[in-house]
Amino acid sequence: MGQQEWMTKDFYAILGVDKSADAQAIKKAYRKLARTYHPDHNAQNPQAEERFKEIGEAYAVLSDAEKRRQYDAIRAMAGGGARFSAGPGGPGGSGSFDDVFASMFGGATGRGGAGFGNGSFRFTSPGGSGGFEDVMSGLFGAGSRGGFGGFGQQPQRGGDLTSSTRLSFRQAIEGATLKLRVEGREMTVRVPAGVRDGQQLRLRGKGRQVPGGQPGDLLLTVEVAPHPVYSRSGEADLIADIPISIGEAVAGGSVEVPLLDGSSARIKIPAGTSSGMKLRLKGKGVRSSGKRRAGDLYARVRIVVPRKPSRDVTDAARRIDEAADFDPREGLTTQAGW
Template structure:
């Protein structure tokens, strides 16, 4: 935005602050409005985008002491009788201030005084428009204009090209949390300390080991009025002594004796919810045989897994004489049974 446009721009009104507002009040107003009208909060709204730019332009000027001083001077001039159009006769206008200057530059107005101006250093040798205005706004005579060196700081000098700082969301803070399998399955609300401050973290039911939970507004502070970042919590599910999780199923290793595996049996298996489920082990089961109990695995509003009982045949570490005798009889009863018949062939595949 050029400084000539400042005549028609009421930046105080844009930010909704008094003309005597201090920097703190201006910044507070800017942050509030920037959050409200930020394009990310109003996707596809061109009116909001325009409003956001106006807010940024206003803040860029009013937050800078020098720019604000020039802006106030220009606005005072616009509201106090100085003008850019000359009438024939009548009270002296803006042109009258410079009626005695001439040169090879541009000119203001129509009838009456035809005020011409140029930048110093241009052909004609007259005082430049920048030089004229610098005398009114605190500049020293004899300095060079924006066309050739250091500016005087007149309200029409070229100002630094800087837009309003864009609000930015704060960074993410990361933390770790270990929970039990039961907490992972049922969900829980736990409190952790981050930077010395206690923060409640809601663990959703069914969360898996390694998944992350985000807690909004507990990250690093935002910049230029932007929102605070988030807290990201990496969840570790501690191993359970009985159950392991495979997808949405809970797996339990089910120890059975040799006789139970051969003859079959029914075993009450504990479930994660504190109850039991009757599991029928079919006769002739081997280690690794799986028996499913429907709906007793991971259960949430979205998924329902099973409890899987995985057979594991166990024998005594020190079998007594009777067991040894029976084992010999069983071996004789097995006859030519070769449970490893395909092992060597399969190994060559």
């Protein structure tokens, strides 16, 4: 998407958020819309794919603090009747590019003139005065097509692309090589180990290509499918919900915990274990890219009772209660503030 479209597209409206929305609200809105309009869920609706691309473009700008600042500045300038150039030696008007450049680049103003020597600059190209795209590409990474204050031709850079993909929980933990199709082009990308749900990856050189220039980047948003046993805790730890019986909770024992790589490990259940207790398996968590040590796996025990206990089971349970002689709700009313 060309930067000139920033003048006409209201990214806040596209995502359905207020201009004062914080990063969390923007991310939440994006994820909801992306799930709704994802092409995989709308195979018979070609308009959904266009809407999905539009949502991705909006999120790529608003989720990046610097791009969002620049976008807001440009939109504010456009709303104020901006002027895109100043005559030689002439004054820059209120709300013009002069004001935006002054705020972005520390006070240098574009009020005409031939170069930087006198504190001013102008945008020119070999065929005449530079247009909007010359200015914007110089600002936002695509390279100036013409001269910039006398510095001459700069190499162009292709635009960035946005897309999203869904990973299994194991793929997110271990990393994965994926084949994607973005704007009709097939590509192979490597997702690093340890990515989190909703994380946006910048994949260098996977964006739009331009003749004789550097390709842009692919901004890939990752959605991680939930797992029936495992969940993430912090950056590197995993939690596994492990069911145990009443007897194991009361008397203790040893249970096998399945690991994501297909192996297993045994943990000791102490006598008198309650539901929710966490038992640590050191080094069995997430090993993110660039980290020397993996996190830990916490087995969170959950006491499971028979769904249809027999008379013998219920009698045994009552005998346990009588023998234990303790009140599990002791002090509850005090804790509740009664």
